[in-house]
Amino acid sequence: MSPTGLPARVRIGYGLGSFATGTFGTVPGLLLLYYLTDVLGIGAGLAGLLVFLPKAWDVLFNPWVGARSDRSTRSRLGPRRSWMLLGALTLPVCFAGMFAAPAGLEGGPAATYVAALFLLSASAYACFQVPYVALPAELTADPDERARVMAWRVAFLAVAILLSGSVAPVLADAGGYRLMGVVIGALLAAGMLAAVCATAGTRSVVRTTSEAGLRAQLRAARGNAPFGWLFGAYVVQAAASGLMLAGTQYFATYILGRPGATTVLFACLIVPSLLAMPLWLAMGRRTGKRNAALGASVCFLLGALGAAAGRELPTALIYAAVAVAGIGYAGMQMLPLAMLGDAIAADAYTSGRRRAGVLTGLWTAGETLGLALGPGLFGLVLALGGFVSSDATDRVTQPGSALTAIIIGFGALPALLLALSLPLLARYRLTESELIRLRADFDASFAPGEHQEPTQRDEESA
Known part of the structure; x- marks a missing residue:
């Protein structure tokens, strides 16, 4: 346990959530455009638009999630954990589905399918990421302890970027995009659920009204x-x-x-x-x-x-x-x-x-x-x-x-x-x-x- 009373399992478990944030931040940017153009046969211009639009949606949706999570103080898991759990349960499914377009789907229908799943994935990711990033300010009032929490988070983030950026293309080439989506989805679930479970029950040290x-x-x-x-x-x-x-x-x-x-x-x-x-x-x-x-x-x-x-x-x-x-x-x-x-x-x-x-x-x-x-x-x-x-x-x-x-x-x-x-x-x-x-x-x-x-x-x- 740290001198401020924050257990090591909380610091490490919180950091494991970055396996999800690092992986989701890397793999779609690395593979989704190629999947759209060279697997589903979608035109490059439309494919580029499909990759960008969920990012624009995040600019609007993330602050809304943040405002709602500020009010989620009554969950048995602790403040914000209900939103994190929602993201942990939905993002892996949406991510795997995004790379599992039905056989024979091409052109406009394929574009619509992937756009819908990518938008759902981005929304599910926001449900986890926004309260996840907010959490350190409420886990400890000690600035040095907060920096230690961030060190674990960024260390796992770098590992996730390196691991997912190396493994996902190999899986896609060797076993196809469906297999890659399932394996990476499982990695997303493991990281997010670890963060929820490790921090569950900890109470906010900043006792304020919303x-x-x-x-x-x-x-x-x-x-x-x-x-x-x-x-x-x-x-x-x-x-x-x-x-x-x-x-x-x-x-x-x-x-x-x-x-x-x-x-x-x-x-x-x-x-x-x-x-x-x-x-x-x-x-x-x-x-x-x-x-x-x-x-x-x-x-x-x-x-x-x-x-x-x-x-x-x-x-x-x-x-x-x-x-x-x-x-x-x-x-x-x-x-x-x-x-x-x-x-x-x-x-x-x-x-x-x-x-x-x-x-x-x-x-x-x-x-x-x-x-x-x-x-x-x-x-x-x-x-x-x-x-x-x-x-x-x-x-x-x-x-x-x-x-x-x-x-x-x-x-x-x-x-x-x-x-x-x-x-x-x-x-x-x-x-x-x-x-x-x-x-x-x-x-x-x-x-x-x-x-x-x-x-x-x-x-x-x-």
Whole structure:
């Protein structure tokens, strides 16, 4: 058990939920477009639209789920767990069904089938993800303990990305997409149910009333300065990460001249992030989470600049540059999430309202938007560079302008976005000492015994 009383099983079990978030964030982006165009025979334009629309839906649906989960305080599993359980029971089924289109289904009917299942999958995922992200702010009031919880989460997230990104294509090639959907669906279920079971019964340490209505909560979010600056920086950095991930295959194929190098580049980005977790956790304790997050961002920026010199550097140095970006990527994932928990806790202490759900709903919607924006920007850069499309059996020689566009999209533009995010991140000024002071003031505002969970009347009036 931690010094603050949070059992190790809760920290680890919570982290296991990232097997689901990392897997669902990786596999559809990796395989769904190809499944639509090369298995179901759907046109590329329509297929691209089908992949994007659920991301747009998340921007609207996630805050609604967050607002509803803020009011789910009476479940026997504990606050928010009923929503997480709903997602855990529905997402695996919808995901497996998405890759199991009925035999003979093609064209428009196939597009309708996959679109419906993908929309249901995205909605089920939001039911789990939004309250899942909100949970750390309510599991512990200790900022350092919250950072330890985030370290477990991001470690499992990196493992899930590496594992699912490697195994899913192999399963699809060897046993077909139906088998892949079932196996990955089982992995999703295992991660989500582990998080629900491990945290079941734990009570919220932030004892507040829920805010009345979604609009009121959105107004409150706009007035939360630490959340606003952190949110802006995180969305910009998500777009930078999305750019680099989207460009990996192009960089390996056309710059390195080795399509198989995609796996090596992917490993260079993810494996160092696993090793760097303790480093960023220790630095966050010593210098503060914001300063450590700035250091991680600069680290990613330097790695992206190295990748931008890909046409001049030896291959080994390119791999090293991507590994440096991977080290920074670990801190860019772990530290802002821990800072988000602090911002949510500070909001509860200053407002006396339960708004974690809507704040994390906005957060996950922004993350989704940023990750979708990255590939969109990369495609735009390729188009401006005159990239010539082709099939795998008849690859054409790209003009020099297209190769330059790949370099810009994979390295230079992510570095620019990271540079733009630094001033936003620097405006986040919620320190650990300030959070402790806010908590003390909040505790002092109640007489002994006045800390109560929201009543049924509170929930109904909300």
